[in-house]
Structures are given as structure tokens and as C-alpha cells.
Amino acid sequence: MHKSPEPTTPPTTASPAWDDVRHFLAVARGGSLSAAARTLKVEHSTVARRVAALEADLRVRLFDRLPRSWKLTAEGTALLAPAERLEQEALAFTRAASATSSLQGTVRISAPPLFASQFLVPQLARRSTQWQGIELDLVGEVRTANLHRREADISLRFMRPDEPGLAARKLGALGFGLYAAPGWLQRPATDWCFLGYGEPLGEVPHQQQLARIAGQRPFVLRSNDLAALHQACRAGLGLAMLPRFLAASDDALVEVTGADAASSRDIWCVLHPDVRRSPRVRRMADLIAELLRDNAASLA
Numbered sequence: 001m002h003k004s005p006e007p008t009t010p011p012t013t014a015s016p017a018w019d020d021v022r023h024f025l026a027v028a029r030g031g032s033l034s035a036a037a038r039t040l041k042v043e044h045s046t047v048a049r050r051v052a053a054l055e056a057d058l059r060v061r062l063f064d065r066l067p068r069s070w071k072l073t074a075e076g077t078a079l080l081a082p083a084e085r086l087e088q089e090a091l092a093f094t095r096a097a098s099a100t101s102s103l104q105g106t107v108r109i110s111a112p113p114l115f116a117s118q119f120l121v122p123q124l125a126r127r128s129t130q131w132q133g134i135e136l137d138l139v140g141e142v143r144t145a146n147l148h149r150r151e152a153d154i155s156l157r158f159m160r161p162d163e164p165g166l167a168a169r170k171l172g173a174l175g176f177g178l179y180a181a182p183g184w185l186q187r188p189a190t191d192w193c194f195l196g197y198g199e200p201l202g203e204v205p206h207q208q209q210l211a212r213i214a215g216q217r218p219f220v221l222r223s224n225d226l227a228a229l230h231q232a233c234r235a236g237l238g239l240a241m242l243p244r245f246l247a248a249s250d251d252a253l254v255e256v257t258g259a260d261a262a263s264s265r266d267i268w269c270v271l272h273p274d275v276r277r278s279p280r281v282r283r284m285a286d287l288i289a290e291l292l293r294d295n296a297a298s299l300a
Contacts, residue, residue, distance in 0.1 A: 017057075018090055021083050023050035024062060028080055031067045059184060091150055092274065106135045108153035113140030114226040115174075119245055119299075120156075123291045130287055134280050142224055147272040151166070153281045157287070158204070158265040167276055169269045169285075171292040175244040175300040176206040176263040178213065178256040181236035184185045184253065194231050195240040198222040206263035210241040245299050264300065267292060 026036035026047065033044045040047065055062050062076035072080065111120055117136055124136070127141050139145070145152040147166055155161075161168050184192060194214045197207045220238050223229055233240040234252040241263065247253050255261075269288060292299065 010162050014256065017053070018056035018086065020050045021058070022087055022090075023047050025080075025083050025087060026061065026081075027051060028076065028079045031071075048250050068207060082163045088148075091148065094150055100141045103283060104133045105280055106137055107154065107280050108137040108152045108268075108290075109156065109284065110139045110141055110145035111156040112142065112158065112226075114243070114246065115156065116140040116229075117227075119295075120288070120291075123146045123295065124287070127287065127291070131283060134284065136284070147270065147275075150272075150275075153186055153271065153275050153278070154285055154288070155270040157268045157270055160266065160268055161270045165273070167271050167273050168291065171267045171269050171289050171298050172296050174265045174267050176241050176265070177244050177247065178210070178239055178261040179233055179247045179250075179253045180239040180256055181234065181252060182254050184237055184254070193238040195219065195221045195223075195232050195238040197226075197229075198224045201216050204265075206241045206265065209263050215258060243299075246297075248298075267299075 023036065023040065023046075025034065030036045030039055036043045036047045049060065058079075060075045061073050061081065062081075064073055068153075075237050090140060096134050109116075121138065126132070139152060139267040144157065145155045147153075147155055148163070156171075160170075176225075180192075192214075194210065194217060196205065196210055196214075196219050209242060221229070221232050223232075226242075229240045230236065230242055230246060230250075232240065234249075234250065239256060242253075248255070269285055271281065271285060276285070
């Protein structure tokens with residue numbers, strides 16, 4: 001007698017938790033538990049538990065667990081795009097919620113590290129009464145913050161953004177000059193050595209200009225840390241292209257003038273349009289614009 005196959009258990013109809021989906025995306029993008037844990041700032045065990053919970057809810061295996069990496073299964077790959085759409089909706093909800101909030105709360109600002117520490121912090125401290133009730137989370141970083149993913153509320157950049165859907169406001173200009181310890185000016189120009197950015201910043205305009213000035217003369221140090229270049233220049237290691245707001249008032253340095261020895265970068269304030277409606281974000285964006293306007297001469 002032919003025996004009918006046992007019925008399979010139908011998949012659950014419960015919606016998976018967004019937090020589990022968020023962990024799934026982090027592993028899919030990072031390729032491993034450790035990478036996902038670093039991104040999410042949680043323990044490896046938390047990531048593994050969340051992904052396992054999502055697989056249990058969906059009754060689908062999303063990853064092949066390899067010794068050094070987690071690889072998406074065919075089912076996991078098929079769910080990646082829907083998960084990313086869900087992420088965009090969650091982020092849009094968060095931005096909309098922020099836009100309805102008051103002046104109380106946190107504003108996260110992303111800015112180039114030296115500009116953040118040497119200019120922005122002192123200037124904001126002098127006007128702290130103008131942002132009472134707001135907690136600033138200031139992130140000094142070379143990379144560009146992803147505003148669509150809410151990595152920052154306000155991003156200060158030295159180039160106009162090309163990402164679609166962002167609101168950008170030009171705040172002013174940041175001037176750069178060629179600086180050196182005084183002893184270099186006593187040497188023949190043919191003997192000069194230079195200090196420049198390393199990857200990935202070597203292609204920014206003022207560094208390209210420095211490369212043209214140097215020509216065939218050597219670079220003795222490269223770094224993606226502008227503070228390190230400043231200190232190396234002060235110590236007499238070589239000539240560097242430095243922002244004037246930092247170097248012009250430094251008695252250990254002199255500006256090397258001449259054709260093509262100066263450069264300028266535009267300063268942009270970039271926000272996501274949803275976040276721009278937040279009173280506290282708007283307050284900080286307007287205050288930063290005011291600071292740059294009042295210090296335009298020293299920055300240029």
C-alpha cells in the first residue's frame with residue numbers, strides 16, 4: 001500500500017524582528033561575525049544569536065558557516081535586497097521621528113579630525129549657551145559619513161557631495177599654504193623634501209598641487225593624519241601643505257610664498273532632508289554656519 005508523504009510544516013507567518021534583520025545585513029556585508037560585531041559594536045555571540053533567531057523565524061538557512069567567514073546561501077542571497085529595502089524604511093522612520101523632536105537630545109556631527117578638534121570644538125565651546133540642552137556627538141573621521149544610514153546628522157566636508165537626495169550648503173573656504181620650519185629657507189630649493197598625505201587622501205586637490213610643486217624632489221613622509229604632518233613640519237622634517245587656520249599662528253613655521261604655493265577647499269555642510277526638519281539639528285547647522293562666517297578671514 002502506497003504511503004502518503006508526511007506533510008511539511010508550513011513556514012511561519014510571523015514578521016521577523018527588524019533588529020534580527022539588521023544583524024543579518026551586517027554579516028552579509030562584512031562576511032564574518034567579527035566584521036559584523038565591529039560594525040554594530042556588539043559581541044560576536046550577539047550577532048550569532050540574532051542571525052540564528054532570524055533563521056528560526058524564517059525556517060531558512062541564511063549563511064554557510066565557514067571557519068573564517070560566513071557566506072550567504074542561495075536563500076540568504078534572495079533575501080538580501082528585501083532586507084535592504086526594509087533597512088531603508090527603518091532609517092526613514094528614524095529620520096522622520098528625529099525631525100519631530102525638540103531641542104533636547106543628541107546631534108551627531110561628522111567632520112575631518114583636525115578641523116573638528118582644532119577649530120570646531122574651541123569655537124563651539126565659546127558659544128555653549130547657544131546650544132544648551134543638546135548633547136553633541138562629534139566624530140572626527142577622514143571617511144565620508146553615510147547620512148542615508150544615519151551615521152551622522154550633520155556632515156562637514158571639504159568637497160561638494162555627489163550622493164543623491166542630500167541637502168548641501170556651502171559655508172565658506174578653507175585655505176592651505178606651503179609651510180616649513182625656517183631652516184629650510186636657508187637651503188637651496190633643489191634640496192627641499194616634502195611631507196604629504198598617504199592613501200586614500202593623496203588625490204585631494206591641495207595634495208595634487210603639492211605633488212606638482214615637489215616635482216622630482218622627494219617625499220620623506222606620508223600620512224593620512226594631518227596632525228602628524230603638522231608636527232613633522234614643525235620638527236623640520238620637510239615642507240607640507242597645511243591649513244592656514246592651524247599653521248599661520250604657529251611660530252615654529254613660516255609660509256613659503258610664490259606661484260602655486262597656496263590652495264583652497266570649499267567647506268560644505270551636508271544633511272539628509274528628513275533630519276534637517278529637526279529643531280536641534282537645524283540649531284547646530286545654523287550655529288556652525290555662523291561660526292564659519294565669523295571666522296572666514298582666519299580660515300581662508
